[in-house]
Amino acid sequence: MMFNSSNADLKHFFNATRSLRSFTYVVRRLVAHLWDLLRYRRAVQSTSGNALAARLARAALDAGVPIWTSAPIKHLLVQAGSVVGAGIEREGTVVRVNARRGVVLACGGFPHDPARMKQAYPHMRRGAQHMSPTPEENTGDGIRLAEQVGGACQTGLPHAAAWMPVSRVPFSNGSYGLFPHLLDRYKPGVIGVNRAGRRFCNESDSYHDVGAAMIRDGSSSPDTS
Numbered sequence: 184m185m186f187n188s189s190n191a192d193l194k195h196f197f198n199a200t201r202s203l204r205s206f207t208y209v210v211r212r213l214v215a216h217l218w219d220l221l222r223y224r225r226a227v228q229s230t231s232g233n234a235l236a237a238r239l240a241r242a243a244l245d246a247g248v249p250i251w252t253s254a255p256i257k258h259l260l261v262q263a264g265s266v267v268g269a270g271i272e273r274e275g276t277v278v279r280v281n282a283r284r285g286v287v288l289a290c291g292g293f294p295h296d297p298a299r300m301k302q303a304y305p306h307m308r309r310g311a312q313h314m315s316p317t318p319e320e321n322t323g324d325g326i327r328l329a330e331q332v333g334g335a336c337q338t339g340l341p342h343a344a345a346w347m348p349v350s351r352v353p354f355s356n357g358s359y360g361l362f363p364h365l366l367d368r369y370k371p372g373v374i375g376v377n378r379a380g381r382r383f384c385n386e387s388d389s390y391h392d393v394g395a396a397m398i399r400d401g402s403s404s405p406d407t408s
Contacts, residue, residue: 193366256324259286259332266332290325291317292344293336299323303338306398314349316361346394365390377401 192212198205219227229237243250257277260268268281293299294315301307326336337343348368349361368375369387377383377400384396 256328259328261332288325288329290323291321293323293326294321294344295319296323296326299326299336299338303340303343306402309402311401314351314361316347316349316363342391342395345391346398347390348393348397363390364393368393 195202195205195208195212199209200206215228216226219225240250251271251273254271254273257270257272259266260270260279260281266282266286268279269286270277271280272278293303294317297307300313304313307313326334330336348364350364352360352362354360367373368390373386374382375384375386375393383400384393386393388396
């Protein structure tokens with residue numbers, strides 16, 4: 184179930200046991216969500232980033248732009264020093280796709296590229312564990328494609344990532360998932376402490392700042408960074 188990023192939905196969920204209006208709102212949302220799961224096997228209401236992606240897809244389809252799935256890019260096409268297209272594998276065959284203006288590599292960084300992460304993140308070089316809720320298949324392929332045609336990736340920035348605190352959640356099959364702490368940190372009464380029981384951050388800061396504070400506070404020990 185997705186929530187409105189303005190917290191309009193969360194306000195009702197937090198007050199469901201104290202307000203009849205909020206209780207009714209939550210019941211309607213839950214019933215609609217269960218109906219979506221039964222009918223579509225997933226939630227169909229989109230908000231925030233998902234809504235942006237859905238609108239882009241809808242605009243592309245309305246404009247007659249085909250969207251290919253399971254079609255990995257194999258290489259970029261270069262002519263006279265300019266990128267003019269890409270080779271795309273579709274149904275076992277590499278197809279040439281020409282671009283009139285350019286190629287956008289919207290590939291999501293390098294959250295599962297160990298070698299590049301060690302270059303960019305000091306805590307990785309210290310041997311600390313790094314966990315990312317992004318898909319494991321996201322290994323920085325887009326960056327490597329750009330580098331092959333002369334592009335450069337700057338990993339020397341103070342924070343070459345969007346940090347967020349996460350927790351490992353065990354599943355019944357023995358595997359683990361990651362839960363991002365985006366909203367629960369700044370609830371009244373929540374205090375973030377390190378292994379020594381000392382408060383290390385302002386809990387109401389952005390999740391990026393809290394993540395950076397966690398790394399900074401645990402820099403003296405690989406077990407806590």
